[in-house]
Amino acid sequence: MTFKTILYIIVMTLSTATQASAKQLPACPSSPNCVSSQATDADHAIAPFKIVGNVEEAWTALKKALISQSRTVITDETGSTLHAQATSLVFRFVDDIDAILDTDARLIHIRSASRTGYGDFGVNRKRVEMLRSQLQQAHVIE
Numbered sequence: 001m002t003f004k005t006i007l008y009i010i011v012m013t014l015s016t017a018t019q020a021s022a023k024q025l026p027a028c029p030s031s032p033n034c035v036s037s038q039a040t041d042a043d044h045a046i047a048p049f050k051i052v053g054n055v056e057e058a059w060t061a062l063k064k065a066l067i068s069q070s071r072t073v074i075t076d077e078t079g080s081t082l083h084a085q086a087t088s089l090v091f092r093f094v095d096d097i098d099a100i101l102d103t104d105a106r107l108i109h110i111r112s113a114s115r116t117g118y119g120d121f122g123v124n125r126k127r128v129e130m131l132r133s134q135l136q137q138a139h140v141i142e
Contacts, residue, residue, distance in 0.1 A: 025098050025111040033120035034113035035128055046128050049108040049135055050142040058140035059101050062108060065134040066097065069127070086112075086127065093117065095124060108141070 028034035028044040037048035051058040059080075066072055066084050076083040080101040085094050093116060100109040110131070112124035135141040 023100060023102060023109075025100060025109055026113075028111070028113060031114075031118045033117060033124060034111070035125045036111040036113075037107075037109045038111070046110070046125060047132075049110060049132060051106040051108065051140060052142055053140050055101065055103050055106065058108065058135065061135055061138045061140045062099060062131065065131050065138075068134070069130070072097070088123075095120075095127070097127070 025036050025038045028036050028039050032043055034044055035046040036044055037046055039045040049058070049062070063074060063077075063082065066074060066082075069086065071089065072084055072086040074082055074084045080103070082099050084097040084099075086097060087094050093114065095112060095114050098111045102109060110128055112127050114120045114124060132141065
């Protein structure tokens with residue numbers, strides 16, 4: 001086998017693995033400071049965003065809603081995934097927000113989780129529900 005053939009096989013394998021994992025959010029830890037639309041337990045579960053209009057408009061609206069929140073920045077983004085960080089005002093705790101655009105199902109899966117600590121006083125759930133409200137007001141999700 002030539003070097004090019006081996007390199008091609010490696011690249012194709014990695015790209016296939018990336019596409020498969022692009023539909024899966026990180027799992028929530030056992031602590032109550034995380035919510036995810038892909039969680040199966042009641043403590044962490046939250047409904048995904050059901051897109052009613054144009055999929056790209058909904059994705060753009062989500063990004064705008066995220067950056068409109070105080071101390072929140074999008075740190076990583078692809079065509080169908082994004083990662084943002086929200087920093088608390090007083091203690092500077094960082095929460096991670098992950099989203100996946102599932103165009104086939106017309107859903108946006110969302111996860112918000114604290115990096116440190118055990119409890120979050122419901123901050124992550126409130127954040128996701130606030131995003132839901134903003135997207136509903138923009139008429140891009142149910």
